[in-house]
Amino acid sequence: MxxxxxxxxxxxxxxxxxxxxxxxxxxxxxxxxxxxxxxxxxxxxxxxxxxxxxxLTNSSVTRIYQATLRYVTAMAVKNIYPKARIHFNYSVSRSIFATVSGLGHAFLDKNFKEIKEEIERIIKEDYPISRHSLSIPEAEEYYKSIGAMDKVKILKYRKEKTVHVYECNGYKNYMFGYMLPSTGYLTQYRLKLYAPGFIMQYPRSECKGQIPEFKDEQVFRSALKEANIWANTAKSESIAQMNEIVESGKALEFINVCEARHNRQLSQLGHKIQENIDQIRLICVAGPSSSGKTTFTNRVRIELKSRGIEPLMISMDNFYNPIEMAPKDEYGNPDLEHIEALDLELFDDVIFRLIQGEEVALPTYDFKTRTRIFSEPIKIGHHQPILIEGIHGLNDRIAPSIPDDQKFKIYIAPLGQYKIDDHNPISISDIRLIRRMVRDHQFRGTGCEKTLATWASVRNGEFKWIYPYQNNADFVFNSELSYELCVLKTYAVPLLEEVPSDSPNFITANRLLKFLKYFEVITDKWIPCNSLIREFIGNSIFYTEDTK
Missing domain, CATH: 3.10.20.30 (Beta-grasp domain)
Incomplete structure (x- = not known):
């Protein structure tokens, strides 16, 4: 050979x-x-x-590393507390949050120390991790014997006749992904007691294989906690639970319940702004790619109009500098996600003069000609807020002449806290990638491969320009719709299947396909015309030319 x-x-x-x-x-x-x-x-x-x-500079490898760390942690809990269950979710500061139930009491510092010591022992022993195939009936019997009913339920939706199980020193589990050869490979990780459980940190590819510094993001943490409560309330915290809703004929109700939650969040937001409208002059909306910012901003405008507030909407995209003035990225290309790609002085001047009651001509940026034209001068009322949307909306460098107490900052992102099973949380960034892939194909003439190819660059921009400022938010809007992957599956799977096996993006496409195959399909015909998900699949009331 x-x-x-x-x-x-x-x-x-x-x-x-x-x-x-x-x-x-x-x-x-x-x-x-x-x-x-x-x-x-x-x-x-x-x-x-x-x-x-x-x-570890490769994102696929850090996924493998993270899966193995979760495996070893679940193994440690099983060794010490055979009747306990451990649950994993993505959490603040690029970490995994673990909770342990079935102890007969609340999780204590003593339990954390015992689990930590057992993890260290398992890693030090450098036990080999081997992969075996089981038939679906064999896997079902095994998982039932150890009380892992969460894994039994998801097997029903596996199309293949077999399932892989990893074995390590007598412990068996499957983490829906590849694993490292042995436990001794886990040389970098950090564990931190974090009520009511503990935080697990691991190397990240965007940090060149290093573990990022932990930052306790209180605003973001509160939003994740609320998302977890919602998933339990809606009985949609796992794929199996979502699929059971679809199979029971309650998909339409499921859609309406999720949409009602968005409506409730918008109402809460509108009430909060209305309470302080005498002080608020600038409302800033920011969030990572494919969070639904455009639809959300339009819905905020409608919500405020229903309260007698008439905001002026301004897009920060119209304040780009000429492309030759844009900062360069590491490859020498114009970096349009850099904050200095915007004409910050012009933006600050326009916002300040509008708030002061002057008539101001607003710019419109033509992305085809890369030129800027100006509208007829406009003027706003004394209590009329300005509503802006853009990735830099929470950055302190935006409109510095406006005092912070006159700004109301909103962070938007899909913060789904659902999972494949107790040990396998679903990545929030994967939800956004699937959204973006579908939208780019539907409306921007961009093929799936190009979306996949540019995703790493998009993510790097988010880590640089969005996440460091999310804790500045006065309100977090969770744009996740629990039913959405059941709808997006119909659009995404054909696109992913077209990615050729020799493509550099095939590994990512294959991973997403394996993940999406577990979802039952929900038709899009029941989705409301003002739904945020319409921004990605089409027929949104905010993008129609028929305004009569």
Whole structure:
């Protein structure tokens, strides 16, 4: 067999595992791309192939690392407290939040220390982690025997006849993803007691394989807590629960309940602004890509109009500098997500003069010609707030001449706290990526591959320009609609299936396909015309030309 390993040709006499081809004592490499497919280091090479070894600077590897850390943590809990259950959710500061139930009492510092010590012991022992295939009936029987009914329920929606199970020193579990070869690979992690459970931090690819500093984001944490309460209330915290709603014929009710929650949040927001309208002059909306900012901002405008408040909407996109003035990214290309890509002085001047009661000509930026034109001068009333939307809306550098107490800042993002099962939370960023992929195809003429290819750059911009300021928000709007992946599946799956196997984006496309296949389909015909999800699938009342 002829193997090309990181560009070097090797010849081997018989099939072997990837990890047997090189010295990896320092555990630098944790997975591999084999003929453009993501593979574990324990993967047995069947024929000639091209191998690229991957480390923690690769996002697929950090997912594997995180899955293995969750596996070892669940194993530790099982070893110490056989009747307890551990639950994982994504949380603040790019971490995993773990809670333990079934202890017979509240989670205590003593329990945390015992779990931490057991995790350390398991890692120190460097137990091998092996993968086995079970038939669906065998997996069902095993999970029932250990009381893991959350895993039993999701097996019903698995299309394949088999399921993979990972075994480590007698412990068996499946984390819906690949794993590291052994527990000893987990050399970097941090555990922090964080009531009512604990926080797990792990290396991140956007931090070049390092663990980011933990920042306790109180505003964001409160929103996640509310999202978790909502998921329990709506009985939609897992894919199996959502699918059961669809199968029971209650999909329409499910849609209406989720939409009612958005309406309630908008009402709460409108009330909060109305209470302080004598003071508020600038309402700023910001959030990461595909959060639904445009539809949301329109709905805020309608909500405020219903309260007798007539905001002036201004898009920050109209304040871009000429493209030749934009800062450059690491590849030398114009970085339009950089705050200095905007004409900050012009924006501040326009907002200040409007608030002072002057007549002001507003700019409109033509993205085709890269030029700016100005409207006829307009004037606003003394109690008329300005409503702006843009990724930099929470940044302190926006409109510095307006005092902070005259600004009302809103952070919007889908903060879904649902999961595949107790041990496998669903990534919030994956929800946004699927939204963006569908929207780009529907309305921007952008193919799935291009969306996938640019996602890493989009995410880097978010970490730089959005997340550091989310704690400045006066209000967090959770734009997640629990039913949405059941709807988006119909749009997304065909796009993902078209990504060729030799594409650099095939690994991501394949991962998303495996994830989406578990959802039952909900038709989009029942979705209200003003729903935020219409921004991505079409037929939104805010984007129609028929205004009569």
């Amino acid at each position: 002829k193997i090309k390993l990181n560009g070097e040709i090797k010849e081997i006499s018989e099939p072997c595992r990837i990890c047997e081809l090189f010295d990896n004592k320092d555990h630098k490499y944790m997975a591999a791309r084999v003929n453009n497919r993501l593979r574990e280091l324990n993967y047995i090479l069947p024929s000639d192939c091209d191998i690229e070894l991957l480390d």
